[in-house]
Amino acid sequence: MFGLWSAPAKLLRSNIRAVAILILTACFLGTGCKTSDDAAAAAAQMSATAKALSDYYTAFGTILDDTDQIYILNQQLLSKPYTAENRQLLKNNETELADRAALAADFSTMAGQFAARSGSTAPADVTASAANLETEIDSLKSVTQSTSDQNALSFALQQFVTAVKEHKERDAARAMDGFARGLTALFIHEGAVWNSVEAVHTQVAKNLAVYLVDHDGADNSALLKVALHPFGLSPAAPTGDLKAALAPLAKQQIATRTAALDDSHAEATDAMTKSPQEMSDRIHAVSEDKPMPLRMAPIQLSTVDKWATQVAENQK
Amino acid sequence: MPDVLSTVQATFLSIDSQYNLLRAVCTTQQQRDDLGNQYAEAQEAYLACIGKMLRDDDPEISALSMQLKAANAKIAQAVSGMGNMNKVIDDITTAVALGAALVGKIA
Numbered sequence: 001m002f003g004l005w006s007a008p009a010k011l012l013r014s015n016i017r018a019v020a021i022l023i024l025t026a027c028f029l030g031t032g033c034k035t036s037d038d039a040a041a042a043a044a045q046m047s048a049t050a051k052a053l054s055d056y057y058t059a060f061g062t063i064l065d066d067t068d069q070i071y072i073l074n075q076q077l078l079s080k081p082y083t084a085e086n087r088q089l090l091k092n093n094e095t096e097l098a099d100r101a102a103l104a105a106d107f108s109t110m111a112g113q114f115a116a117r118s119g120s121t122a123p124a125d126v127t128a129s130a131a132n133l134e135t136e137i138d139s140l141k142s143v144t145q146s147t148s149d150q151n152a153l154s155f156a157l158q159q160f161v162t163a164v165k166e167h168k169e170r171d172a173a174r175a176m177d178g179f180a181r182g183l184t185a186l187f188i189h190e191g192a193v194w195n196s197v198e199a200v201h202t203q204v205a206k207n208l209a210v211y212l213v214d215h216d217g218a219d220n221s222a223l224l225k226v227a228l229h230p231f232g233l234s235p236a237a238p239t240g241d242l243k244a245a246l247a248p249l250a251k252q253q254i255a256t257r258t259a260a261l262d263d264s265h266a267e268a269t270d271a272m273t274k275s276p277q278e279m280s281d282r283i284h285a286v287s288e289d290k291p292m293p294l295r296m297a298p299i300q301l302s303t304v305d306k307w308a309t310q311v312a313e314n315q316k
Numbered sequence: 317m318p319d320v321l322s323t324v325q326a327t328f329l330s331i332d333s334q335y336n337l338l339r340a341v342c343t344t345q346q347q348r349d350d351l352g353n354q355y356a357e358a359q360e361a362y363l364a365c366i367g368k369m370l371r372d373d374d375p376e377i378s379a380l381s382m383q384l385k386a387a388n389a390k391i392a393q394a395v396s397g398m399g400n401m402n403k404v405i406d407d408i409t410t411a412v413a414l415g416a417a418l419v420g421k422i423a
Binding site: 071074078079080081082083085086089090092093096192193196197199200203204207211 | 319321322325328329332333335336339348352353355356359360362363364366367
């Protein structure tokens with residue numbers, strides 16, 4: 001069943017390789033070219049965007065891990081079957097996510113390194129940087145899965161260096177723009193899957209939480225803090241009639257938090273979709289010999305970071 | 317365009333949310349086993365569907381998807397029909413089978 005995700009994984013790897021070339025293009029645009037600063041900014045921004053993508057995938061690994069644990073609890077407490085085969089399906093998806101997170105992290109690191117090298121202007125420096133990147137590409141875990149992919153990337157790299165030496169900067173920028181748009185399309189395509197994984201997680205967690213409230217498996221005392229904390233007092237764990245009276249409030253809070261979790265994820269996915277689109281727009285401006293309008297990373301990335309942090313904290 | 321993933325997801329979540337109530341009114345071990353098997357199959361269809369990254373532009377898939385949506389509507393009313401558990405389990409079985417067929421089409 002490990003082949004289930006092979007097609008999208010290849011698509012992802014293809015896009016990340018494409019954007020790796022994109023970053024190379026952005027960095028080497030600086031070879032005797034007035035766009036050097038813009039190219040460095042583009043590489044740095046793409047590094048930040050790739051880091052956000054890695055965090056996004058890592059958060060989904062956490063969500064799938066939590067979902068796995070909920071299914072195990074469901075089987076133990078509610079006799080909902082969780083077969084070894086189904087668990088393997090979930091684990092396969094989790095493995096694929098981890099692979100994607102690693103890919104994006106590797107790419108972010110590489111983009112950051114080349115952003116730092118973009119000040120080089122001599123052709124010899126360009127060649128040396130290309131050689132260094134070839135070494136880095138060889139070290140990428142994901143790329144080592146396919147020798148043909150490595151060869152394709154190396155070939156593209158040589159083509160790119162040749163183009164830079166011939167000062168075809170605008171052609172390279174246009175190619176970079178196309179790659180960025182391809183990355184955006186990938187995010188949009190995968191958005192439905194991530195939305196589904198998140199929604200199923202929150203729903204099955206909600207169903208189990210409601211069961212636990214109904215069966216004395218939840219401490220509702222947190223609901224009483226608002227009344228007692230102003231007076232320096234802490235609530236005792238409710239029992240009997242008090243606990244029963246608080247149960248509807250606990251269920252209401254579960255429903256409210258479920259909706260909030262779904263909304264928060266939707267905002268993060270939207271931001272993760274818009275960030276590469278914004279990068280594409282900026283790079284397009286560079287390809288048209290116009291100055292890059294903004295030098296900071298896409299502002300939407302903070303929304304992704306906030307959500308990823310929230311997912312990690314929810315697991316504590 | 318019908319969304320295969322959302323319909324398979326709806327089947328699984330519908331059974332998951334009603335499982336406790338339905339299992340409580342099962343009168344025979346066979347009914348409980350049948351309900352559990354359908355739950356596992358709905359979960360499998362959903363997890364496999366996620367793994368296959370959907371393609372729902374096939375007309376045959378669209379037709380199956382519409383049938384599954386209709387079957388899901390019956391599952392949504394399952395609690396009100398708990399007096400006839402055999403009928404409820406039949407409805408769930410129909411939906412789960414359609415979901416499995418749908419996922420198979422996008423393999």
